[in-house]
Amino acid sequence: MSQTAEPPVLPEIQEKTIEQVDPGYLVICWDDPVNLMDYVTHVFQQVFGWPRQKAEEHMLQVHHQGKSVLIRESMEKAEHYVHQLQRYALHATMEKAS
Amino acid sequence: MRLLKFEGENFVFRFEKIDKQILFCLLRRYPACSAPLTPETMKEGEVIGPDLHLLEASLEEQRVGHRKQVEAILSDEGRFQEDELGYRFYLTEPQIDCLLQILNNISVGSWLQLGRPNPQMGKGSQITEKNIELAWAMDSARLFQSELLKALRQKQEFQ
Numbered sequence: 530m531s532q533t534a535e536p537p538v539l540p541e542i543q544e545k546t547i548e549q550v551d552p553g554y555l556v557i558c559w560d561d562p563v564n565l566m567d568y569v570t571h572v573f574q575q576v577f578g579w580p581r582q583k584a585e586e587h588m589l590q591v592h593h594q595g596k597s598v599l600i601r602e603s604m605e606k607a608e609h610y611v612h613q614l615q616r617y618a619l620h621a622t623m624e625k626a627s
Numbered sequence: 628m629r630l631l632k633f634e635g636e637n638f639v640f641r642f643e644k645i646d647k648q649i650l651f652c653l654l655r656r657y658p659a660c661s662a663p664l665t666p667e668t669m670k671e672g673e674v675i676g677p678d679l680h681l682l683e684a685s686l687e688e689q690r691v692g693h694r695k696q697v698e699a700i701l702s703d704e705g706r707f708q709e710d711e712l713g714y715r716f717y718l719t720e721p722q723i724d725c726l727l728q729i730l731n732n733i734s735v736g737s738w739l740q741l742g743r744p745n746p747q748m749g750k751g752s753q754i755t756e757k758n759i760e761l762a763w764a765m766d767s768a769r770l771f772q773s774e775l776l777k778a779l780r781q782k783q784e785f786q
């Protein structure tokens with residue numbers, strides 16, 4: 530009876546999550562003194578399809594903290610969302626996530 | 628202006644005659660701004676994020692669509708039905724969304740032309756005989772926006 534060969538010992542490979550390989554881009558909405566709070570909530574609902582409660586939470590974060598990170602996405606999708614928010618005249622930017 | 632009822636896909640608003648006149652005066656001011664909203668501190672040429680040229684093209688395309696919507700309202704294609712109390716104004720939800728953006732453009736554009744007043748930061752606006760129309764347009768557009776947003780909220784709560 531032949532002996533079963535021992536499997537070779539491989540060096541430990543550190544697995545990287547997709548987020549570590551490509552952290553993506555953050556879409557940020559900034560506070561401004563001109564857009565109505567209810568309008569900002571409405572825009573978040575329209576652009577992201579969020580329920581009212583979630584949209585209001587982000588709107589209040591924008592209002593009280595000056596900005597809110599709305600979503601993390603690939604560059605193309607983040608650009609799309611920034612365009613959409615700008616079309617509604619909100620001040621939105623994107624930055625590379627770390 | 629106030630919401631009367633929901634009728635099928637339509638929101639039905641009560642408009643007094645003066646409401647209609649004010650709305651028409653406001654809509655004739657569209658577009659009041661053409662550039663994307665950027666912070667006052669942003670330097671010229673600084674990148675917002677996405678390609679600015681693409682964004683500007685997208686905004687121009689949007690303005691064309693909104694102008695058509697403005698012309699449709701101004702030409703009064705059946706959206707206003709006159710009765711003894713004034714008018715019933717019919718809008719669907721997508722039309723409300725569009726009108727909100729148009730009114731917001733007027734409000735934001737007027738605010739920019741007023742020098743970006745920010746009372747919370749102690750920067751009030753200097754209202755003069757020359758710019759009082761801008762202050763009127765900004766506040767009136769916001770009043771209409773508030774009523775439209777209230778109607779959308781009522782619909783969501785109703786559902």
